[in-house]
Structures are given as C-alpha cells and as structure tokens.
Amino acid sequence: MPSNKTDSALASYIEKIRELTKPESVVVFDGTPLAYQELLKELVLKKTLEPLSRENSFLARSTPDDVARLEEVTFICSKVREEVGPNNRWQEPTKMKEELYSRFNGCMQGRVMYVIPYRMGPKGSPLSKLGVEITDSAYVVANMYLMTTTGKEPLLAIEEGAPYVAGVHSVGRSLLSGEEDVPWPSNSYKVIAHFPEEREIWSFGSGYGGNALLGKKCFALRIASKMAEEEGSLAEHMLIIGITNPKGKKRYFAAAFPSGCGKTNLALLQMDLPGWKLECVGDDIAWMWFKEDGRLYAINPEQGFFGIAPGTSMAISPHIMKMIEKDTLFTNVAETKDKDVWWEGMTKEPPEDLIDWHGKRWDKSSKEAAAQPNARFTVSKTRCPILDPNSDNPHGVPIDAILFGGRRSSLTPLVVEARDWRGGVLMGASLSSEKTAAAVGKVGELRHDPFAMLPFCGYNMGDYFAHWLSLAKGSRILPKIYSVNWFRKDEDGRFIWPGYKENAKVLAWIFERLEGEKEAIETPIGLLPKKEAFPVEGSLYEKLFSIDKKAYLREIAELREYFAIFGERFPRELEEELTLMEKRLL
C-alpha cells in the first residue's frame, strides 16, 4: 500500500474488502490477552482447536492438502517481469488482481472478517514496520497474536498516517446460511500473491503457516526484502543469537538456513561448553542495517516462534521443550490418551494409544508418521527460557558473524571462513540444500537455495546478490562470513557430525576466530580450522574437513550454469570470485 494512508484510508480499505468478500460481520482485533482468550474459546467451540492438558495449550489438525508452504502457487506480481527474476513465479499485477477479485468475491459469506493491525519489530525501532492483515480465519488471528505485536498501538500509528503493508487472506470457503462449518476450512484452489510496488499481499485457500500468517514470510521476507533493497538494508531468513565466552565477552551472530534445517534448534541451543552462554534474539528472520558507527545491527521482526515439532526432544532441545510447556498452539502433532502432545523423535518409544494428526488411532504398526513431518508449535517469545535481554532493543544488536548453512550430504565441510565479504557473498549465493517437509514437494532433492532465500526473495535474485555486494562500502566494519554444514554423510550414509549440541563447538570456534584466538588454514575454498585448534579427534577431523577438489570443480561448473539464469543481472564480481576459486582448485 502507498505510504501516508490516513485513518479514513484504512477505513475505506477495510470497507472495500468487506464489500468484496461479504462477511457476516467485521471485528477489529484489539490484541489484548482477553480478546485472545475469547478467540480460543470460539475456536474450541468450532472444533478447530482442542484443549490439551498443557496449560492454555491447544491442538489444531489441518486437512491433508494444507500442511506446508506452497511455493508452486506463490507469485510476485511486480509490473515488470524482469524485476522478479527467474527465482520467482510472476503474474502481471492487473491480471492477478482480476483473478483474485473473482475468487474473493463473496468468499467470506457467513464468516467473521477479522482486521489485525500489527507491528513487526520492537517498538520505536527505525527498522520496525506496520501491517494490517484482514482474514476470515480465527486460527490465523490467534497465531498472529503470538507471532507479532497486534492491537491498539499499531492501529493508532496506522490511523495517524504511518505506512503499512496490507494483507488480505481467506480460507476460501464461504458458509451459506444453515451450513455447518468444518474444523479446518480451506479451498483446493490456493494462491499467495505479492504486490511489492503496492506493498500488498493476497492469499486464498490455505490456512497453514507461511501461506496464511502474512506477517511472516510474505511481509517480513518477500515484501520486506524489496523494501530493504530500496532502503539499503537487509531482510533475511536468519536466526539471531547472542554468545558469551568464558571471559564474559558477548558477540551476536546471524545465521541463514533453509526451512527445516534446524534454525529454531540452533537459536535455542543449550550451549554445554563450560563457561559459554547462548541467548536467543530470533529463530527465523533478521532485519539488518548499517549504522553510523559502521557496524551491522539486527532486529528480529517477530514476537514468537513457529517451529517444527518433530525431532524436538529433551535430549536435543531442552530449551524448546521448556518453552512449549504451556501457552502454546500445536498444529498437526499427535495426541496422547491424556490429552498431551507427541511427535516422532520426542521419545524413543511412542506412547500407547496415540491419535495421529488425522485424528485417527495410531500405533507402531501404522505406516505413516503420527505427527505430520511439518507439524508446528506457535508460542510467544516471552516463553523462551534463554531470551536475549536485547531481543526487544529498538537499536538492534551488532552482528559480528554471518553463517550460511544448508543440508548437504557431501561436499561442504563442517565450517569454512570466507576470506572477505565478496567470498562470503559467493558462499551465500552458492548455498544448496536438500528439500525438507517445510514446503510441499519432494523431500531430499538437492536444490539451489541462495542465502536460504530462494522461496522468500521478493525481487530478482541477481539484483539481490548485487545489493549484498554493495553493502561493503566506506569504512564499514563488515561481519565475517562462514559456511556451515551439519549434514555431511560418510560412505555408508551415516551423518558424520552428531549436530545439535555439538554445534556449540563450531559456534565457539567462530567466536574465537573473531577474537583472534584461533588459527586457520588457507584452502582453495576459504579458511578451515587448524586440526589442533578444533576439538575433535584426528580421523573425525579428516572426515569433516576434507576437500574433494574434483567435486568442487564440478560444483563450480554447475554453479556457473545456475547463475547464468540471472543473465545480465548476475554481478560480475561474483563471476570473478568463482573463477578465482576455480584457479585455486586447479
């Protein structure tokens, strides 16, 4: 939406959507705990939510066709096709609007149309931004309450004329009079459309996660990445953590991983190394900008966590388990007979008498998993047991290191330090990862996912790479850049690195590098830990850090082919950087 919308501009926008969608009533969500509790009651009545034995916690079960992000029907509708690049699906904006207007025509009949004014980011931060989501899903409102700052304060700012991003969402299932609702209304036709120029998002047919909680990937990444390019800042798919070493020195890291590669686990890692401490600012998205002191600062635009439940356990992620002990919404997990939750990986043995995510009885002989692989928990960050004291600091936290990680069973070593900013930008651009259940599609397939932003960059990725390169200017104190890979496998297909809590060793090594305390060795692909300086035994070190030069040369050839899809927009500096690496390998 254009900036400087006035009170009446918001009112007339709401009126326009009301006229189009024809809901039974309109409710402006006021963001109070009481309003949230009222919503939960309603959702229980409608059987969308089931109360659990965990205090103030509930379970939702979606339909089997609505369980994850839908990249195939996600569009960026800029006026000029080249602006969105080969990394996005494009549709001409007026054509898309026509389609949307016909789909949304009367789609909220018999339902409440909720208006959610919200803020992304800490109050008073120059980087925080406002949004309004209009939705006919009370489940979405409840999730937005946990994930963003909703209610009067953002509403007032919008009414006073502050710019905001508008989002219109419908589950796409109107209720004719007398018709009974279903627990998870949705539509087989689904579309998620972004209009970066108008700062607008329209989403139809899905009620799940990033398809429906429009503040998250749609706004905070796809629209915000375009805004960041214009403003000279960054909107990234990154967690933010604060790490304190045994001497009491604190540094902040940001880390990009594709969805489903353990960002939430890393963001809430229990750092068991003696004297070390890790605190969490955010687990999914970072908005960052360079300030006058030349350093890069980050805020987490979100107020909550929307994390993957399967695989979470006391052994691996005790902080997460503690965080979701109460006040949590669960979606598509399994239910125990005493109305608690369970998922694969929570305990070695599943409990008896489980109900699976379809609502059916489940036992060990069942072929399908009891919890959907992309089952989620939604919880406010106020429940985070290791929340960083600066998590709501409007000035952000200074970032000293940026990590790029993918899920790769071969090639990339456990950790590599980039020689310089350019080398680091190439690391980000070269990121590939095996697909996970976070998006609909074939799990395990290796795909390019530059900066873990492939599904989230709201403009041409060639320009995005150039934007990253352009940040290295003047006397800026640039963060160091690292590539990490927890997922390397041996010849027998077993993970070489145990991951999870062991990842603390990698974080500590990076910290010590920044302190100048650890030596590294030059290799064609960047700097690796010196054998003596990395706390694993010799044979494991070899397995974790060996460099297969031939495989790297093949990778470079393959990367050139991939980067060619960006044509003229692919920065020459990165091409040069790739050639330099190739020469070092030969």
Ligand code: SAT
């Ligand atoms: O996009 S979601 O918020 O549903 C989850 C993810 O892919 O990270």
Ligand code: MN
């Ligand atoms: Mn994510």
